[in-house]
Amino acid sequence: MPDVKRTIKIVTESRISDPNSGIEGFPLRQWSVEIHLLNDHGEPVPASVFPKSKHIITFKNPKPPLLAQLRESGPVPGDENGVKKRSQEESKKKKRVDKNVDMDKLADGLQKLGEDDLLQVVQMVHDNKSSDSYTKNDIEQGEFHVDLYTLPDALIRMLWDFTQEKGVL
Structure with a gap:
């Protein structure tokens, strides 16, 4: 059927x-x-x-005030031993990325790419992102948002290699 x-x-x-x-x-x-x-x-x-x-409603990357309200109805992922401090969480994200990738340089390089190259980047992100990755495709504004720190390490490496290949790093 x-x-x-x-x-x-x-x-x-x-x-x-x-x-x-x-x-x-x-x-x-x-x-x-x-x-x-x-x-x-x-x-x-x-x-x-x-x-x-x-x-079931899933809140993608909820802001701290919303997280506080969600904690009232049950545990929030990432709160194993109480609420994590934001700086501790951010430093953990930065540590997990391959040491040979400078995330600030990568972000700058991605902004310097041409339109055709950016379309390839968007496709690479869509094809290789994980369930934890934050992406937002705003078609009306013609914008694509991505949080690089939420992407898998292999995808970060692919984006780094791609931007190096295009000579924008």
Whole structure:
């Protein structure tokens, strides 16, 4: 039996139900969520095929205030023996990268590449990134963001060799 794929539209609406929640800047909100299936013309149809549904939401590279709130609902990866200090985490990231790669030079070199070379870099990153890698492709702005420190060592080495080959380092 072949897979059947459908597009689902989730409509959320929130409103402030009580401005005095006890935490300044965080009023209590009331949410409503509607789930619709979209037909082949993009029109919403009732999604009665979902009697109940459970979804896991993944937060990619959450900021410290969000991490603090997420800790209230359970452990956060990377908090084995309590909360890590940011400087300790950053120094660990820098240590794991091959000693022959200067990350600052690599970042500067990538910015100096031509358009065709940058397309190759984006393709290399997409093909070789890990699940921990942070990338953001902003098509509307024509921008591609990547955190070099989250890329696997082998990919960092590939990018270093590529930028050296292009003569921008």
